[in-house]
Amino acid sequence: xxxxxAFDRARAEGxxxxxxxxxxxxxxxxxxxxxxxxxxxxxxxxxxxxxPYSDPVMDGPTIQAAAQQALDRGVRTSDVLRTVEAVxxxxxxxxxxxxxxxxERYGVERFxxxxxxxxxxxxxxxxxxxxxxxxxxxxxxxxxxDKVYLVAPSxxxxxxxxxxxxxxxFVYATAVMGVTGARDTSSDLADPLVKRTKAATDLPxxxxxxxxxxxxxxxxxxxxxxxxxxxxFVRALLDHPDDRSAALDALTALTADLAAGxxxxx
Amino acid sequence: xTALETGTFEAxxxxxxxxxxxxxxxxxLVAALDELTAAWKEAVADPAFQADFDAILRDYAGVxxxxxDARRLSDHLGGARILLxxxxxxxxxxxxxxxxxxxxxxxxxMGKQRVIAETGAGQHxxxxxxxxxxxxxxxxxxxxAVDTRRxxxxxxxxxxxxxxxxxxxxxxxxxxxxxxxxxxxWVSTVDHTAYLFGxxxxxxxxxxxxxxxxxxxxxxARAQCLELTGRLPxxxxxxxxxxxxxxxxxxxxxxxxxxxxxxxxxxxDGVETGRHAATIHAGASGVLHGARTFVLQDEDGQTVESxxxxxxxxxxxxxxQHAHLAKSGRADYVxxxxxxxxxxxxxxxxxxxxxxAIETAHALAGAYDVARELGPxxxxxxxxxxxxxxxxxxxxxxxxxxxxx
Numbered sequence: 001x002x003x004x005x006a007f008d009r010a011r012a013e014g015x016x017x018x019x020x021x022x023x024x025x026x027x028x029x030x031x032x033x034x035x036x037x038x039x040x041x042x043x044x045x046x047x048x049x050x051x052p053y054s055d056p057v058m059d060g061p062t063i064q065a066a067a068q069q070a071l072d073r074g075v076r077t078s079d080v081l082r083t084v085e086a087v088x089x090x091x092x093x094x095x096x097x098x099x100x101x102x103x104e105r106y107g108v109e110r111f112x113x114x115x116x117x118x119x120x121x122x123x124x125x126x127x128x129x130x131x132x133x134x135x136x137x138x139x140x141x142x143x144x145x146d147k148v149y150l151v152a153p154s155x156x157x158x159x160x161x162x163x164x165x166x167x168x169x170f171v172y173a174t175a176v177m178g179v180t181g182a183r184d185t186s187s188d189l190a191d192p193l194v195k196r197t198k199a200a201t202d203l204p205x206x207x208x209x210x211x212x213x214x215x216x217x218x219x220x221x222x223x224x225x226x227x228x229x230x231x232x233f234v235r236a237l238l239d240h241p242d243d244r245s246a247a248l249d250a251l252t253a254l255t256a257d258l259a260a261g262x263x264x265x266x
Numbered sequence: 267x268t269a270l271e272t273g274t275f276e277a278x279x280x281x282x283x284x285x286x287x288x289x290x291x292x293x294x295l296v297a298a299l300d301e302l303t304a305a306w307k308e309a310v311a312d313p314a315f316q317a318d319f320d321a322i323l324r325d326y327a328g329v330x331x332x333x334x335d336a337r338r339l340s341d342h343l344g345g346a347r348i349l350l351x352x353x354x355x356x357x358x359x360x361x362x363x364x365x366x367x368x369x370x371x372x373x374x375x376m377g378k379q380r381v382i383a384e385t386g387a388g389q390h391x392x393x394x395x396x397x398x399x400x401x402x403x404x405x406x407x408x409x410x411a412v413d414t415r416r417x418x419x420x421x422x423x424x425x426x427x428x429x430x431x432x433x434x435x436x437x438x439x440x441x442x443x444x445x446x447x448x449x450x451x452w453v454s455t456v457d458h459t460a461y462l463f464g465x466x467x468x469x470x471x472x473x474x475x476x477x478x479x480x481x482x483x484x485x486x487a488r489a490q491c492l493e494l495t496g497r498l499p500x501x502x503x504x505x506x507x508x509x510x511x512x513x514x515x516x517x518x519x520x521x522x523x524x525x526x527x528x529x530x531x532x533x534x535d536g537v538e539t540g541r542h543a544a545t546i547h548a549g550a551s552g553v554l555h556g557a558r559t560f561v562l563q564d565e566d567g568q569t570v571e572s573x574x575x576x577x578x579x580x581x582x583x584x585x586x587q588h589a590h591l592a593k594s595g596r597a598d599y600v601x602x603x604x605x606x607x608x609x610x611x612x613x614x615x616x617x618x619x620x621x622x623a624i625e626t627a628h629a630l631a632g633a634y635d636v637a638r639e640l641g642p643x644x645x646x647x648x649x650x651x652x653x654x655x656x657x658x659x660x661x662x663x664x665x666x667x668x669x670x671x
Binding site: 053054055056057058060061064068071076077100101102103104105106126127128129131132133149150151152153154155156159163174176177178179 | 288552563
C-alpha cells in the first residue's frame with residue numbers, strides 16, 4: 001500500500017499527515033511493535049520503521065542510542081521486516097528508513113521483494129541519492145514500492161528537480177542542515193525548501209528533523225503536506241527504560257499532541 | 267580497452283573506479299562535495315596552485331623525501347636490493363603531511379575558515395592540526411574515546427598546535443565512529459567548514475583528491491629510482507589501511523606493466539582468527555563512509571570491528587581505487603600479521619638504524635618476502651611511510667624492552 005493513500009486522506013481532511021519513526025528492535029522486537037501500534041492508535045498516519053545500522057552518519061545521539069541498543073540485543077534485518085509486517089497489518093502505510101549498506105548486503109532485489117511481501121509501502125534512503133545506484137529504483141518499480149529520497153536546504157534547484165522526479169510516495173525535506181534530533185526552535189530553512197520543492201513536484205512534501213511537539217508540528221503543517229517526527233518518539237521510550245506502560249503512555253500523549261498539531265496548522 | 271591495458275585506472279566523472287567508489291552520501295552534503303570537486307579539479311589544473319603546493323612541501327615539509335639504498339638490510343636478507351622512500355623524514359613524521367597541506371591549501375583557496383578531521387591513532391589529527399596552524403585555520407579533530415585514552419600524547423600534540431580534540435563515545439568509539447561524527451559536524455557546518463579527510467577513501471572526490479595530493483610520493487620515487495639504479499624497480503610495496511600512502515606510491519607505476527605492485531594489509535592475529543583488518547583479502551563488497559568498496563561486515567551488512575596492532579591501519583574499509591586495483595589484478599594485496607610486522611620493525615631498526623612506524627612495518631615484512639623471491643638482481647622499492655616514535659610504548663610491551671621499574 002503506497003503512502004499516498006494516507007496523504008490523500010489527510011489532504012481531504014484539510015490537514016497535514018503525521019509521520020512517526022521508531023527503529024525496529026527497540027526496546028526489543030516485540031516491544032517495538034507494541035510501541036509503534038500505540039503511535040498508530042494515537043494518530044500517526046504513516047509509520048517509518050528504522051533499520052538499525054552500525055554507522056548512522058545522519059543520526060544524532062538519541063536515535064544512535066536506540067539503534068545501538070537494538071543492535072546490542074541482536075536485531076536482524078529479518079526482524080525489521082517482521083516489524084513492518086506487524087505494523088502494516090494495522091492498515092497504516094509503513095515504510096522502512098535505512099542506510100544503504102544493509103539493503104545492498106541483503107540483496108537489493110531480494111529486499112524489495114521481501115519488503116513488498118511484508119506489506120511495506122517503500123523505502124526512505126538517507127544516504128542514497130537517486131543518482132548513486134540505479135538498482136534500487138529498478139527493484140522498487142518492479143515491486144510497486146515507494147521511493148522516498150531526501151532534499152536539503154543546500155540542494156540546488158536542479159537537484160531538487162532530479163530528486164523529486166525519482167521519488168514516489170512523498171518527498172522528505174530536511175528542515176535543517178544537520179542530523180536527527182529534537183530541537184526547541186523551528187527552522188527558518190524548511191519553509192523556503194518546501195516552496196522550492198513544491199515548485200518542482202506535485203508529490204506530497206513532508207518535513208523532518210528537529211520536530212518534537214504539537215506547536216512545531218502546527219507551524220510546519222501550515223506549509224507542508226506531512227510532519228515527520230523521530231527522535232522525540234525515541235526519547236519518550238528512552239526516558240522510561242524500566243516501565244513499559246509509562247513509556248507507552250508517554251508515546252500516546254506525544255502522538256496525540258502532534259496529531260492535534262497537524263490539524264491546527266491550517 | 268580495459269584499465270589493465272591502458273594503465274590509467276582513473277575514476278569516471280561520478281567517482282567510480284570500475285565497480286567501486288561513487289558517492290553514497292546524504293543529499294545535504296552533495297552540494298558541498300560538488301563544490302569541492304569543482305574546486306579541486308580547478309586547483310590541480312592551475313599551475314599557480316601546483317607551484318604554491320610544491321613550495322610549501324619543499325620549504326615547510328622537507329619534500330622531496332630521500333630514496334635510501336638500504337644495503338645492510340638487503341645484504342642481511344640476501345635477496346633483492348631494497349630502496350626505502352623516506353616519508354618518515356617529512357615534517358610530522360609521515361606521508362600524511364602531503365595530503366593535509368594539499369587539502370588545507372585548497373580550503374584557503376575556497377575561502378573557508380575552519381577545518382575538521384577524523385583521526386585514529388592521532389597521526390592524521392596531528393597533521394591536520396599542523397596544517398591548520400600553518401594556514402591560520404580553526405581546527406576540530408574527532409577521535410574515538412578509546413583512542414584518546416590510548417594515544418594521550420597525540421591528543422596533547424594536537425591541543426598544543428591549537429586544535430580542539432573531541433572524544434567520540436558512540437559506536438565502538440574508534441576511527442570509524444570518529445569519521446561518523448566528523449560527517450555529522452560537517453552536515454551542519456558545511457557552509458564555512460572543510461573536511462580534511464585522512465585517507466584515500468570516502469565519497470567522491472576524496473579518493474581521487476587525496477591521491478592527487480599524495481601521488482608525488484611515487485612520482486619522486488620513480489625518478490629517484492631511475493637516477494640511482496638506471497631502471498625501474500621490479501616491485502613496489504606499501505601498507506594499506508585506508509590506503510593513502512599506498513595510492514600515493516602506486517599511481518606513478520600503474521602504467522609500468524613490468525613493475526609489480528604490492529599492498530600489505532593488516533592481518534592482525536591472522537586472517538583465520540577473524541581478528542584482523544585485512545579488508546581486501548577478507549572483506550566483502552559493500553558501502554561504508556560514502557563509497558562502495560571492500561568492507562568488513564556481518565551477514566546483515568553491519569560493520570564489523572577491525573583489529574590490528576597498528577592503529578593507523580585499523581579500519582574496516584579501504585579506499586575504492588585499491589578495491590579496483592585488486593579486482594582488476596593490477597595490484598596484489600596480501601595480509602601481514604602483527605607478529606610479522608613487529609619482526610620487520612626490529613630488523614630494520616637493527617640493520618639500518620631506522621625505526622619505522624608499525625603501519626610501515628607491514629609493508630616491510632611483505633617486501634622482505636618479495637625481495638627474497640626476486641633474488642639479488644631484483645629491486646624492491648618500499649614506501650617508508652612513517653617513523654616509529656609514536657609506537658614505542660607498543661614496541662616496549664611487545665618486545666619486553668626497558669627495565670620493569
